[in-house]
Amino acid sequence: MLFAVTMDVEIPHDLDPEVREDLINREKSYCQDLQRKGTWVHIWRYAGQYANLSVFDVADHEELHRILWNLPLFPYLSIAVTPLAAHPSALDDTAGVAA
Amino acid sequence: MLFAVTMDVEIPHDLDPEVREDLINREKSYCQDLQRKGTWVHIWRYAGQYANLSVFDVADHEELHRILWNLPLFPYLSIAVTPLAAHPSALDDTAGVAA
């Protein structure tokens, strides 16, 4: 089940630089683990923004919520979630299986 | 070069049903041709909406504009375009090449 998720990052200017770096590193590992599992299907940077557009493939809303809630950067994110369905014009081999 | 594009469709209620059906059929062919060429990389339906989220892979802005401008449904679309860059957390084999 696919979801488009946008995340805008706003880390406070006065956050301790080491804490900040640690958070960003843990966010990256967390993200790549989920990519390897096939859950975090896509992640693109919005050019010129500290923000991304992602696509997730999850079993249900509980899984989606647990994943987003546990993002190391969660307290600094503005998140928008949009459920995606198959598009009737999509060819099977490109969009039908979410990739 | 990747772009996220959202399209909201609002076909006038009083459009001739045959014209409408013809438009939608031509839109579908147009879309699938571009999918086969690898230009229209993804298209998902926003669940419950007459709208889609698409990702395009084009050579430049001229190509993107020509593609969108010539959509059969273009006069009835509200389009938003966002340039995408590679995300530093993306693994090469999933997001690095746009798919």
Add this chain to the structure above:
Amino acid sequence: MLFAVTMDVEIPHDLDPEVREDLINREKSYCQDLQRKGTWVHIWRYAGQYANLSVFDVADHEELHRILWNLPLFPYLSIAVTPLAAHPSALDDTAGVAA
């Protein structure tokens, strides 16, 4: 899987009154069939508005999209969809099973 869905209705003033009445009757039957099936879990009127707040329990995004897309009033609706997850404070017997 639960979704909160809001629907704002805007039927054109010049729609034929019989067509309008027929649409509304079919919408009601459609809605009640889905209530009986346990799919359309809740529907409330926003007081003073031609709009409702609904909760759907569906298997996936495809089912949700098919249901909303086929609403007789769909061409006249502005629809917003929000995925719901269980709340950690919810007691099992009230919100845990969606009702």
Add this chain to the structure above:
Amino acid sequence: MLFAVTMDVEIPHDLDPEVREDLINREKSYCQDLQRKGTWVHIWRYAGQYANLSVFDVADHEELHRILWNLPLFPYLSIAVTPLAAHPSALDDTAGVAA
């Protein structure tokens, strides 16, 4: 008398962790007490958000205001309140009595 209430939570990043945990625990107890009384009829988490959609069944506006005003997290909430009425399409046994 039913109300849809949405609550967006924004706890300051620098709040003392113990104060924070205490607030959240008290919020949970407060919420569950009202669920047991049949006042806080539903509470769902917006997936991926620190926010909820709730339905309250209260005697009047004074009761609703007193309940929301006394939420332990009230100072950190953005709250929206919408009065709900019975929907003419609702079957008695699902939405007519608010549950």
Add this chain to the structure above:
Amino acid sequence: MLFAVTMDVEIPHDLDPEVREDLINREKSYCQDLQRKGTWVHIWRYAGQYANLSVFDVADHEELHRILWNLPLFPYLSIAVTPLAAHPSALDDTAGVAA
């Protein structure tokens, strides 16, 4: 139980002038009947706007919805509803009883 209600009126330019005048006359009678009953407690014109701010005193949401839904101008109104509670600074003889 008090509600603040704002109504913005937008009558189509091409509505038949007699129909328009009839609607406005019926709206006025309807409004004055409810004032006499003590239900439509206040109505003020927003200066320079085809809009009003009203206060209603009703038994419940069903009554409020029925009143607004049956306004002769309802199809041409944008309505916003906000529930009002007693203010702790209000003196009994001015705001406590809604007037």
Add this chain to the structure above:
Amino acid sequence: MLFAVTMDVEIPHDLDPEVREDLINREKSYCQDLQRKGTWVHIWRYAGQYANLSVFDVADHEELHRILWNLPLFPYLSIAVTPLAAHPSALDDTAGVAA
């Protein structure tokens, strides 16, 4: 001359509790003095919000501005001001004299 005024209160979380309490007490006295003079005609709490809807009856804009500017909570208020005129449907004894 009547004005509808809405006030949203946002007192900083870190304001000294005694200062806060003193401000709120002075706000209440200030408000009640103006109610007794017939200037602050109505004040209602928006249910579930730290906000109010008020109606003022003043001689001119200078008086309105002086009153609002000198509210003890003024630095923490978001204020919206809308001039009200008599509504042609208002009965003399309810809305014509502002109460």
Add this chain to the structure above:
Amino acid sequence: MLFAVTMDVEIPHDLDPEVREDLINREKSYCQDLQRKGTWVHIWRYAGQYANLSVFDVADHEELHRILWNLPLFPYLSIAVTPLAAHPSALDDTAGVAA
């Protein structure tokens, strides 16, 4: 008593050209009469827009409403009204008397 008023004009494309010209001529006369009386103190065109910023000097809200309501173009205007007070930095001979 001064008010800033902005008016955005949107005349339907299909309005009869003679009706349109007549409306615009009557609007101009109406406006200039009020300028001569000292009521319509200023009117400026927003450069590049079919819109204006005006300042009115009226006795009360009833007069303001009557003036705006009777504008020949009223049905095609979006109007915003903001009450103005003397600014403490204004020199008497420029802003104190509204001109």
Add this chain to the structure above:
Amino acid sequence: MLFAVTMDVEIPHDLDPEVREDLINREKSYCQDLQRKGTWVHIWRYAGQYANLSVFDVADHEELHRILWNLPLFPYLSIAVTPLAAHPSALDDTAGVAA
């Protein structure tokens, strides 16, 4: 060349009171000097707001920018700038020469 300029003032609550008073005094002098020169043509207080509507008469955009940028309160202002042109309905002796 005339510009409508709105300025919303938001001075941080924790600014040193002496600094604050000094800023406001310098702002006032700065404003009155420009009024005497005929550059700051009008300044009105939005009633009930810490905000003003001003009209400037400057030689070009560079002068306008230099004036606004050097306002003592500039760091605490939200500024909106709108270019004004002569209105075809304006009588020469009221609006044609900006005053």
Add this chain to the structure above:
Amino acid sequence: MLFAVTMDVEIPHDLDPEVREDLINREKSYCQDLQRKGTWVHIWRYAGQYANLSVFDVADHEELHRILWNLPLFPYLSIAVTPLAAHPSALDDTAGVAA
């Protein structure tokens, strides 16, 4: 004197195709004449939109207004105007003279 101007075009779907084509041709000529005169300094298409970003170099607001008001497509345009000043970081030979 430079202005950034954005124009969103919305030509009614039912405009006569010949009228439409004539309007667009006249718009193009009008635009190119002003480019040759050095008045319409830049015009770019927003990729994927029926909209443009333009830069104008005019003597004053009257000239800007006259140019925009007389655009053949003016009745179908939503126009936003923003005055531009020299940027302190701009090198003389690129931005200082508007091109």
Add this chain to the structure above:
Amino acid sequence: MLFAVTMDVEIPHDLDPEVREDLINREKSYCQDLQRKGTWVHIWRYAGQYANLSVFDVADHEELHRILWNLPLFPYLSIAVTPLAAHPSALDDTAGVAA
């Protein structure tokens, strides 16, 4: 490949003045280097705002993102990016090559 980019600057009031001055100086050098390379094609100040409108000519989204991400003031900027295409009315020697 051209992009319109707007940047709104909001430097925290409590930033150390030397840090602030250093940032602004580095931003200026950075900007001018890119102007000399022909990458930062235009930069204009929005008159009266701490904001600019810029046009960039880059090879791809990666280059655009790298440039904006590395702006010394990046943490204090709100950035909007819009891809530009050639406009069919643009004369070759003014807009075709981005300058």
